[in-house]
Amino acid sequence: MKRFIYATLLEWKERRNHKPVIIEGIRQCGKTWILKHFGEAEFKDVAYFNFEYDNRLQKIFEDDLNVSRIIKDLGILRNKHIQPGNTILILDEIQTCPRAITSLKYFCENLPELHVAAAGSLLGVAVAQMDQNISFPVGKVQMLRMYPLSFAEYLLAKGEDLLYDHLRNISPDEKISGAFTGRLKEAYNEYLITGGMPEVVKSWVNNHDIEIVEEIQSEILSNYEKDFVKYASVSEFPKLSLIWHAIPAQLAKDNQKFIFAHVKQGSRARDLEDSLQWLISAGLIHKIEKISRPYIPVTTYADVTYFKIYFSDVGLLRRMSKFPADVVFDKSPLTADMRGILTENFVLTELIANGSGTPFFWKSKGIAEVDYIIQNSVDVIPVEVKSAKMTRSRSLAEYRKKYTPRIAVRTSLNNITHHSDEYGEILEIPLYLLWRLKAYL
Structure with missing residues (x-):
């Protein structure tokens, strides 16, 4: 591997x-x-x-x-x-x-x-x-x-070496051939199911048996909770477990802000924030903070009290959420919210694994929200996430009108495109090519 x-x-x-x-x-x-x-x-x-x-x-x-x-x-x-x-x-x-x-x-x-x-x-x-x-x-x-396998590493694990080499060397102005997009979309959907834990990927590549995959994922999740008992204090364990199991439900809310009182009724931040930091320090979760304005350096404008929490591996989030593997490919409105959450988690882990650092997100006083904000040298870049082929984005449009970034990124299942308007440039990059984002930028 x-x-x-x-x-x-x-x-x-x-x-x-x-x-x-x-x-x-x-x-x-x-x-x-x-x-x-x-x-x-x-x-x-x-x-x-x-x-x-x-x-x-x-x-x-x-x-x-x-x-x-x-x-x-x-x-x-x-x-x-x-x-x-x-x-x-x-x-x-x-x-x-x-x-x-x-x-x-x-x-x-x-x-x-x-x-x-x-x-x-x-x-x-x-x-x-x-x-x-x-x-x-x-x-x-x-x-x-070290992180779980990224999507590019997953392609190599599947034996797609030639396809990987083609994507790695493709010109920034060249669209991906329709002969390959079907394979890439299928691999992307598989990755939402398996995630990048090596034992899970190896089992899937060798057997294509989803029951075995989910058994391994459940065992990994169980082992993490055993670590809570082994490495945390006796008083800390119940709080770690409560936060850990609350993450999928917190992401499923319309407002995905992590709220301590929703972990356990009556809980306050000071009761649980040490346990939350334990999970972050352990690398099990990622904390994404809101920024008030996209200026340099971005970290200066982060609100440490307003944040979202995601898993370190999208496959483990899917398993923890009990989201059936066979509906990942389903386009039913009933599964749209969860597919959106998995897509956001996928984009986050891809950004981190491929050197963009831990991003932030932006939210206006109204309802506009841009999923991720990354800093690339002197550019502060908004990244809008779409789980399918839709490209209309009122939030990204509002952000661009307000701040006119030199470049903005939208990632979806659309083929790669690049165009400009009076508010700057927009790079449309497929989810399965996000690992090449820094090269495109």
């Missing part, structure tokens, strides 16, 4: 002054697999250690953090020397051992010739909870974020 983060790891390996690298991301998004795969392909030896499975590892980091002693002890533990230059040292689930996190500073300073790679599923939560006497190695590590 091809993952684009591999190229980044290859650059890290070849860099003369490389630091230890930490890959963070939600559980089961492929962190362990990519590190092992990369290690086996690019190094003579892989020294893999998992802090969750081997309690002996904690003891190696309990005393001093002398890295020469640590690699000697780790070598004894696996009965094979660790050799800088030949061996990659992989420390998996490092969030369970804060002192191992701290040790990365000394690996950077005292043994830079050794390639050290760490992975952590709940690293953001672990760092926030670290003892004051244990420090995070700021500036001494290279942080990488």
